[in-house]
Amino acid sequence: MSDFQIDDLVIENDSKIVYLIIDGLGGLPMEGRGGTELQIAKTPHLDALAECSICGLLDPISPGITPGSGPSHFALFGYDPLESNIGRGILEAAGIDFPLTSKDIVARINYATVNNEGIITDRRAGRISSEENHRICAKLEKNIDLGSDMEVLVKPVKEHRAILVMRSEKLEEGDIADTDPQREGSAPLPPHALNPQSENTVKYVESFLDQSWKILSDEPKANAVLLRGFARHRVYRSLQERFKLKALAIATYPMYKGIARLLGMKVLDDLITLDDEVEALKENYDQYDFFYLHVKHTDSRGEDGDFDAKVKVIEEVDRVVPRITQLNPDVLVVTGDHSTPAKLKSHSWHTLPVLINSRFARVDEVKKFDEISCAQGGLGRSATIHLMSLSLAHALRLTKFGA
Amino acid sequence: MSDFQIDDLVIENDSKIVYLIIDGLGGLPMEGRGGTELQIAKTPHLDALAECSICGLLDPISPGITPGSGPSHFALFGYDPLESNIGRGILEAAGIDFPLTSKDIVARINYATVNNEGIITDRRAGRISSEENHRICAKLEKNIDLGSDMEVLVKPVKEHRAILVMRSEKLEEGDIADTDPQREGSAPLPPHALNPQSENTVKYVESFLDQSWKILSDEPKANAVLLRGFARHRVYRSLQERFKLKALAIATYPMYKGIARLLGMKVLDDLITLDDEVEALKENYDQYDFFYLHVKHTDSRGEDGDFDAKVKVIEEVDRVVPRITQLNPDVLVVTGDHSTPAKLKSHSWHTLPVLINSRFARVDEVKKFDEISCAQGGLGRSATIHLMSLSLAHALRLTKFGA
Numbered sequence: 105m106s107d108f109q110i111d112d113l114v115i116e117n118d119s120k121i122v123y124l125i126i127d128g129l130g131g132l133p134m135e136g137r138g139g140t141e142l143q144i145a146k147t148p149h150l151d152a153l154a155e156c157s158i159c160g161l162l163d164p165i166s167p168g169i170t171p172g173s174g175p176s177h178f179a180l181f182g183y184d185p186l187e188s189n190i191g192r193g194i195l196e197a198a199g200i201d202f203p204l205t206s207k208d209i210v211a212r213i214n215y216a217t218v219n220n221e222g223i224i225t226d227r228r229a230g231r232i233s234s235e236e237n238h239r240i241c242a243k244l245e246k247n248i249d250l251g252s253d254m255e256v257l258v259k260p261v262k263e264h265r266a267i268l269v270m271r272s273e274k275l276e277e278g279d280i281a282d283t284d285p286q287r288e289g290s291a292p293l294p295p296h297a298l299n300p301q302s303e304n305t306v307k308y309v310e311s312f313l314d315q316s317w318k319i320l321s322d323e324p325k326a327n328a329v330l331l332r333g334f335a336r337h338r339v340y341r342s343l344q345e346r347f348k349l350k351a352l353a354i355a356t357y358p359m360y361k362g363i364a365r366l367l368g369m370k371v372l373d374d375l376i377t378l379d380d381e382v383e384a385l386k387e388n389y390d391q392y393d394f395f396y397l398h399v400k401h402t403d404s405r406g407e408d409g410d411f412d413a414k415v416k417v418i419e420e421v422d423r424v425v426p427r428i429t430q431l432n433p434d435v436l437v438v439t440g441d442h443s444t445p446a447k448l449k450s451h452s453w454h455t456l457p458v459l460i461n462s463r464f465a466r467v468d469e470v471k472k473f474d475e476i477s478c479a480q481g482g483l484g485r486s487a488t489i490h491l492m493s494l495s496l497a498h499a500l501r502l503t504k505f506g507a
Numbered sequence: 508m509s510d511f512q513i514d515d516l517v518i519e520n521d522s523k524i525v526y527l528i529i530d531g532l533g534g535l536p537m538e539g540r541g542g543t544e545l546q547i548a549k550t551p552h553l554d555a556l557a558e559c560s561i562c563g564l565l566d567p568i569s570p571g572i573t574p575g576s577g578p579s580h581f582a583l584f585g586y587d588p589l590e591s592n593i594g595r596g597i598l599e600a601a602g603i604d605f606p607l608t609s610k611d612i613v614a615r616i617n618y619a620t621v622n623n624e625g626i627i628t629d630r631r632a633g634r635i636s637s638e639e640n641h642r643i644c645a646k647l648e649k650n651i652d653l654g655s656d657m658e659v660l661v662k663p664v665k666e667h668r669a670i671l672v673m674r675s676e677k678l679e680e681g682d683i684a685d686t687d688p689q690r691e692g693s694a695p696l697p698p699h700a701l702n703p704q705s706e707n708t709v710k711y712v713e714s715f716l717d718q719s720w721k722i723l724s725d726e727p728k729a730n731a732v733l734l735r736g737f738a739r740h741r742v743y744r745s746l747q748e749r750f751k752l753k754a755l756a757i758a759t760y761p762m763y764k765g766i767a768r769l770l771g772m773k774v775l776d777d778l779i780t781l782d783d784e785v786e787a788l789k790e791n792y793d794q795y796d797f798f799y800l801h802v803k804h805t806d807s808r809g810e811d812g813d814f815d816a817k818v819k820v821i822e823e824v825d826r827v828v829p830r831i832t833q834l835n836p837d838v839l840v841v842t843g844d845h846s847t848p849a850k851l852k853s854h855s856w857h858t859l860p861v862l863i864n865s866r867f868a869r870v871d872e873v874k875k876f877d878e879i880s881c882a883q884g885g886l887g888r889s890a891t892i893h894l895m896s897l898s899l900a901h902a903l904r905l906t907k908f909g910a
Contacts, residue, residue, distance in 0.1 A: 132869055140869070165908060167889055168896030169516070172909035185909070186512065192910035333910055447867075451907055453900040454869050455885070476871055476885065485887030 110182070110493050110502070111341075116348045119434035119499040122385070122395045125180060126421055127173075127360075128403030128444025130456045130475055134411045141402075141411060141446060142457065142474040145418040149425035150438065150459075154473040157436075158465040160483025161455040161475070162491065164442045170453045176441040177363045181343065181396075182492025188340070190366075191278075192333025197267045198362030201371075202259055204337040205271065209278035209305055211334045213258070213266040215240065215326035222291045227284070228264045229326040240326050241266050247319045250308050261358070268331065270308055275336075277301035280309060282332035292330055309334075342368025343394060347496060352388055354381045355398035364396060382424045389431055397428075403451075406444030414446050429461075435498045436461040437491065438473070455485060462498035513585070513896050513905070514744075519751045522837035522902040525788070525798045528583060529824055530576075530763075531806030531847025533859045533878055537814045544805075544814060544849060545860065545877040548821035552828035553841065553862075557876040560839075561868040563886025564858040564878070565894065567845045573856040579844040580766045584746065584799075585895025591743070593769075594681075595736025600670045601765030604774075605662055607740040608674065612681035612708055615736045616661070616669040618643060618729035625694045630687070631667045632729040643729050644669050650722045653711050664761070671734065673711055678739075680704035683712060685735035695733055712737075745771025746797060750899060755791055757784045758801035767799060785827045792834055800831075806854075809847030817849050832864075838901045839864040840894065841876070858888060865901035 131141035138144065163169075164176040165185050174195055175185035193210035204210065215237065217226040232240075237260040245258040250270070257269040270278075279298040285291075295310060297303040313329065320327045343351040345368070353364030353371045361371045370392070372384050381397055389395075399421055405414035428436065439458035442451050457478035459470075468482035479485075483494075496502045534544035541547065566572075567579040568588050577598055578588035596613035607613065618640065620629040635643075640663040648661040653673070660672040673681075682701040688694075698713060700706040716732065723730045746754040748771070756767030756774045764774045773795070775787050784800055792798075802824055808817035831839065842861035845854050860881035862873075871885035882888075886897075899905045 130869075132867065161885070161887060166896070167886075167893035168898075168900035168905060169513070170900065170905060170907045172907050175909035186509075189909045195910055452867075453897075453905070475869055479871060479885045479887065480883065485889070 109505070111346045113502045113505055114346070114348050114496065115501055115503050117499070117501060119501060120389070120393060120395070120431075121349070121435040121495050121499050122397065122428060122431070122433040122437070123180065123495075124397050124399070124428060124436065124438045126399045126402050126418070126438070126440045128406040128442060128451065129440025130443025130445065130452070130454045131406065131414065132445035132447045132452075132454065134447050137411060140475050141406070141414045142418060143476065145415045145422070147418060147422040147473060149422050150473040151471065153425060153429065153436070153438065153461055154459050154477070155471045156467055157459040157461040158468055158483055159457065159459045159470040159473070159478040159481030161478055161481070161485045162439060162458045162488045163455055163485065164488045166487065168453050170451050171442050172451070173359060173441060174363065176488065177360070179488035180441060180491060181367055182347065182489065183340070183367070184489060190338075191335025193267055194335050194337055194366070195359050195362050196261050196265065197259070197269065198366045199358030200259060200261055200267070201365065202267065202269070204269070206337060206339055207271050207273060207275070208337045209270045209275050209334065210337055211268045211331040213268050214284060214330040214332070215264045215266065216328045216330050217325050218291070218328040224285070224288050224290060224292065224328070224330075226325075227288055227330065231263050232325050234260065234262055236326065237263065237266060240320070240323065244316055244319055248312060248315050250311055254308060256312065264326070268312070270305070270312070275305050275308070278305050278334045278336040280306055280334040282334075283313070284330035284332040292328060295331065340366050340368070344368055347492065347501070349394040350392045351394040351396065352392040353396045353398070354384050355396070355400075356381065357398070357400050360398045360400070369396065378420060378424060382427050385428065386431065402440070403444045406446050407449055409446050409449040411446040434462060435495050437495055439491070458483065458491070460494060460498055464498050464500070512908070514749045516905045516908055517750050517899065518904055518906050520902070520904060522904060523792070523796060523798070523834075524752070524838040524898050524902050525800065525831060525834070525836040525840070526583065526898075527800050527802070527831060527839070527841045529802045529805050529821070529841070529843045531809040531845060531854065532843025533846025533848065533855070533857045534809065534817065535848035535850040535855075535857065537850050540814060543878050544809070544817045545821055546879065548818045548825070550821060550825040550876060552825050553876040554874065556828060556832065556839070556841065556864055557862050557880070558874045559870055560862040560864040561871055561886055562860065562862045562873040562876070562881040562884030564881055564884075564888045565842060565861045565891045566858055566888065567891045569890065571856050573854050574845050575854070576762060576844060577766065579891065580763070582891035583844060583894060584770055585750070585892065586743070586770070587892060593741075594738025596670055597738050597740055597769075598762050598765050599664050599668065600662070600672065601769045602761030603662065603664055603670070603765075604768065605670065605672070607672070609740060609742055610674050610676060610678070611740040612673045612678050613738060613740055614671045614734040616671050617687060617733040617735070618667045618669065619731045619733050620728050621694070621731040627688070627691050627693060627695065627731070629728075630691055630733065634666050635728050637663060637665055639729065640666065640669060643723070643726065647719055647722055651715060651718050653714055657711060659715065667729065671715070673708070673715070678708050678711070681708050681737045681739040683709055683737040685737075686716070687733035687735040695731060698734065743769055743771070747771055750895070750904070752797040753795045754797040754799065755795040756799045756801070757787050758799070758803075759784065760801070760803050763801045763803070772799065781823060781827060785830050788831065789834065805843070806847045809849050810852055812849050812852035814849035837865060838898050840898055842894070861886065861894070863897060863901055867901050867903070
């Protein structure tokens, strides 16, 4: 069913839905370990939960496709991950809570060091401090001039990362190839339009790059700008508009907060540990209908290729599960956004285990929460895009389709 | 994901992918036999392979749909079987390596015998020899005249089967109903257009049929032409263009070679036995990235309704498996194009067992390669169209989608 058709079926009630999203959850058996990270981890609470839930496997996008965090998260929230795919620039902007408008074309900036022949010698400008970043963004923003009807905003994110926002009625589209060659030893690439509607925008980008080249010429480290992930900002319909859900995001990392903000969730700040996150869930439990609790470190340890550390993070998550089930949510979903097997040190295409706990779930015979056991579950293998409608259904928040 | 979106994610590396396609592989339990053909067959090597692979079931097209060999093969290679569906005429033309152009409208010819009232008495013209066929095609091609701007080509295939190619800038579409009534005791049907863009083409077909009627009037057996499977030839993007795969087809039957040729694979000639095929795989292993090895006789014995003979063919295939695994391909896929249960003596809609062997496969608990065991596999039930993206993923030939 299309998004709009599901939205039309939504009804309100006072049920609570909790998503426990364990980033990069899915894994692969590592030589000599005898199973995947999740199979090896001791997870008595997740296993007990699986035993009284319906389980299955999820394809974040479609079989064989390895997703970035953007599209895999859109799918979790019921947004078509192909249609909703957005530029890295917009994700970063949302992550720092920068108020985007529908007139904005956004790109991610990496400050870099180039030598006197214009060749990139350091793609991260020696990982300049956030303070330096702040100063350089202000310097660029002050001195760049793209004409009176074009506002240019340059905002720091962290270390060498920033965002460029070009705001004008005149800009049509922003489908522009990256200028970041993704390697050192080459010059930055010239920007070029990926479709005719973006050709006018490219002229402004060229002028921005020419000017920034001069403005940064006296910088010892950050003397060049690499741009990637160009996109026009599109305003999404919120979870409130689509699903009548008052939604709260409980996450520690900017990008995930950014995605949540784009979808109209209230986002908590200043959370650092998993303990902070669970505490925040408890404290805010009465005020919202839908809770997105995001655990980052499973993915980070997977990316590091550290099997044992990923096992440990999973075990830490398992320990907080009783504090979540204690709240007795009407629907509790446990899954991830994508797999990040330590064996591959990267996101992967492998399916994710998922459980839906609810008193209206048709509980199956799965007794362990892992990739192999969940293959036997009552949900079978499904695409993540269906998770939101399944969650709403188990919360009795969807009415009948058709007479 | 659409074809184009997957194509955009393809990266090159030096991995090898082998598809072992056992035609008509899936079966049904026959009374008194205690299982399907694949369950009854002794397949120690396939079972051992399943034990260290991820397994599942494939729907060639969608649940309940019995496919022809054309669409089921397009799906195997990652081409949408509904969009890519092509006429039998084009399959036959490709099978005899006839060089089609984008100006061609093609139909399959069956030579038939009609009596003096124009009623078909033998739909196969007494299965005339290929030599006879050759002579009659030349006679038609020489004497037919559809005007100076229309080239007419009539080429023999085998026995009573041939192809008609009408080549002209003037022809728009070729969606025309079969003139073959598919039974004896009736007259051939008049051709008619299935859409307005094909109406002009029908006039030429009518003229071709009128003239051939006269040209063949002195033939004792092949005195009539039945046409079916009309279509305009469309040029496909090759496996090289789409997936950066240098692909080799190892098949013994013309139609399968034809499909492979349409998709730009290099096709080997003069292979007759399964042994020839495996030897060819070995000999050519260094020169290609992707190998399509096709086994025909499982399907033939299924069509014959000969359960035991199909079991035997499966056992023969099992015996050559070690010679394939010895090559240690990065990805080895074993499946079929569709089911052909001896019980039904025809293609069927039943799912197919599939295994993907790769060091990045999330190995499941399936220990036997058959239709029932594979239902418990980690791949679950999927559509064949996803097999190519899964294969590319396991060969690490797909990059991440989205930021």
